[in-house]
Amino acid sequence: MQDRTGIGVLDQPDLTRANYRKGVQAVIRALMDCEVPMIAAVNGHAIGLGCDLACTCDIRIAAESAKFACSFIKVGIVPGDGGAWLLQRVLGYPRAAELFLTGDRFDAAQAKDYGLVTEVVPDGELLDRAIAIAERIVCNPPRALRLTKRLMREAQHSRMSDILELSAAYQAIVHETADNREAINAFVEKRPPVFTGD
DSSP: OTTOOSSSOOSSHHHHHHHHHHTHHHHHHHHHHOOSOOEEEEOSEEETHHHHHHHTSSEEEEETTOEEEOOGGGGTOOOTTSHHHHHHHHHOHHHHHHHHHHOOEEEHHHHHHHTSOSEEEOGGGHHHHHHHHHHHHHTSOHHHHHHHHHHHHHHTSSOHHHHHHHHHHHHHHHTTSHHHHHHHHHHHHTSOOOOOOO
16 A cells, blocks of 8 residues: 555556456456355455455355454545445444444454354364355255345345346246256155256
């Protein structure tokens, strides 16, 4: 920041704006558009951009030693990476406002209390726990997983009537998949399903 190089500030305001757009904001957009379920396993300091990156994930868990902050204000800047949109959707406006306007740090236990993470685990168990959650996700039909995630993302900024229409369209798609037939057959035959993504 002092050298005015990198992912943020450059020598002129118009260059700084363009730098944010093509840099960190492009990363946030790509993560938000990703249809694959994502799990954040926070094992250190998720400060500023790190906290906002975690918010792009569908599920967030933390190691006991993890630390968080939305501390842009502490260095005299605003959350330029989409955090102002992300965090309040995760925590609600009042809590997000408190964290952004104070810049206070908080630990993993507080992150769980706030609803930022769903689980806090011992440091040495974090990766195993994230993998265990991922394994429970990936055993489901891939197309239904992607469409479910897309539907949930759309629901964050759509009216209920629009989501009902989109849900009906997505149901029409997944009902025609081989994985849907496999899921039904496996349920009736009382056996584990084998999904192919078809």
